[in-house]
Amino acid sequence: MEHDQVREVDPDVADALENEVDRQRSSLQMIASENHVSEAVLDAQGSALTNKYAEGYPGERYYGGCEFADEIEQLAIDRATELFGPEHVNVQPHSGTQANQAVYFSILEPGDKILSLDLTHGGHLSHGHPANFVGQLYDVEQYEVDAETGYVDYDGLAEQAAEFEPDIIVSGYSAYPREIEWERIQDVADDVDAYHLADIAHITGLVAAGVHDSPVGIADFVTGSTHKTIRAGRGGIVMCDEEYADGIDSAVFPGGQGGPLMHNIAGKAVGFKEALEPEFEDYAEQTVANAKALGEQLAENGFSLVSEGTDNHLVLVDLRESHPDTSGGDAEDALEAAGIVLNGNTVPGETRSAFNPSGIRAGTPGLTTRGFDEDDCRTVADLITRVIDNPTDEDVREEVREEVDRLCDENPLYE
Ligand code: DSN
Numbered sequence: 001m002e003h004d005q006v007r008e009v010d011p012d013v014a015d016a017l018e019n020e021v022d023r024q025r026s027s028l029q030m031i032a033s034e035n036h037v038s039e040a041v042l043d044a045q046g047s048a049l050t051n052k053y054a055e056g057y058p059g060e061r062y063y064g065g066c067e068f069a070d071e072i073e074q075l076a077i078d079r080a081t082e083l084f085g086p087e088h089v090n091v092q093p094h095s096g097t098q099a100n101q102a103v104y105f106s107i108l109e110p111g112d113k114i115l116s117l118d119l120t121h122g123g124h125l126s127h128g129h130p131a132n133f134v135g136q137l138y139d140v141e142q143y144e145v146d147a148e149t150g151y152v153d154y155d156g157l158a159e160q161a162a163e164f165e166p167d168i169i170v171s172g173y174s175a176y177p178r179e180i181e182w183e184r185i186q187d188v189a190d191d192v193d194a195y196h197l198a199d200i201a202h203i204t205g206l207v208a209a210g211v212h213d214s215p216v217g218i219a220d221f222v223t224g225s226t227h228k229t230i231r232a233g234r235g236g237i238v239m240c241d242e243e244y245a246d247g248i249d250s251a252v253f254p255g256g257q258g259g260p261l262m263h264n265i266a267g268k269a270v271g272f273k274e275a276l277e278p279e280f281e282d283y284a285e286q287t288v289a290n291a292k293a294l295g296e297q298l299a300e301n302g303f304s305l306v307s308e309g310t311d312n313h314l315v316l317v318d319l320r321e322s323h324p325d326t327s328g329g330d331a332e333d334a335l336e337a338a339g340i341v342l343n344g345n346t347v348p349g350e351t352r353s354a355f356n357p358s359g360i361r362a363g364t365p366g367l368t369t370r371g372f373d374e375d376d377c378r379t380v381a382d383l384i385t386r387v388i389d390n391p392t393d394e395d396v397r398e399e400v401r402e403e404v405d406r407l408c409d410e411n412p413l414y415e
Helices: 004-009 011-026 039-045 067-084 096-107 133-137 154-164 182-191 204-208 242-256 262-275 278-300 328-337 365-369 374-389 394-410
Strands: 088-090 113-117 139-143 168-171 195-199 221-225 236-240 314-318 343-345 359-363
Touching (some): 096 195, 096 221, 113 154, 182 195, 236 242, 278 365, 328 374
């Protein structure tokens, strides 16, 4: 990946781009929301479609010259339909947050009530955090995970919903390691006559591969990101029943966005095609097997895992018991210096802050893409342990860095 044409014009950016590729190749990318898309997806995203305005939808655009944009967007829609099985798909949201925005905008009025999972319990900013437009525009209450088990407190949610009477309940999370019981949340929504939005941003690939149950056909709206576990072009997606289709399409454009990012939609189409191949199911299964192995080894090494394990692609480690003097931010910094990139994360019952949280979140989508198996992930758990046990020890960092180099050499990326 040489970026020769950028280099001719702009050596500074070319240097940074090459350094970024090197960084991804030579360190372990364990941010649970990240992945390494194929070179085919990169190619599509870097295509001349970045030049094209195509406001509207296939066959109904506000500009001329959209025949190939139409073809590509329709392919993305058809492939998403085959992957997930919804009645209606919109592939234009620029991100998962904008997919959620479209849902709220299509059915809520400012001041309407949203019931969603608290950010520190695994929710997402766009589910109603006060710093986000959702928290400012709507009346938001938040439910929590059970303090003992770390699983969503479904009974508490039902009680809270009966009292709060929300207009919409949001499920689907950003830092939740367990299978989500969509039907139970739908039952609560039915009981209080609320809409149900299932945000599968993190687990889109697992749902597409059948490794996690799908909320499609259960929740009224399903939103997602297209670049996380599904490994397609960067952006968002909304899926819904036909009765909501016009409202969603209008809420995406012109309600919340102008021209769609057609080059990203091309990347979505290509990535969805890859996800329809049988190998993608193996990838999704391996991603979960790797996360389980990572979690089991971390637990064996003395770490405390929220919910004591995982059913999906991530583990959430609460450092307070095992390493009370090391914050998630400290751990993140020490690990990055040793070549392991993940993020400090808030944990249920957080006693620090979002800027200096008490946990770390580690995901396996990127490692699995480059070929890591369970044994590798157990080794990674041991490396994480050595660094967090000795957060300021330069020799340990150096030794771990050498092991990281070995793992990266054995599992090359973008050769
Ligand atoms: N930034 C993503 C994550 O890390 O979960 C969500 O938008």
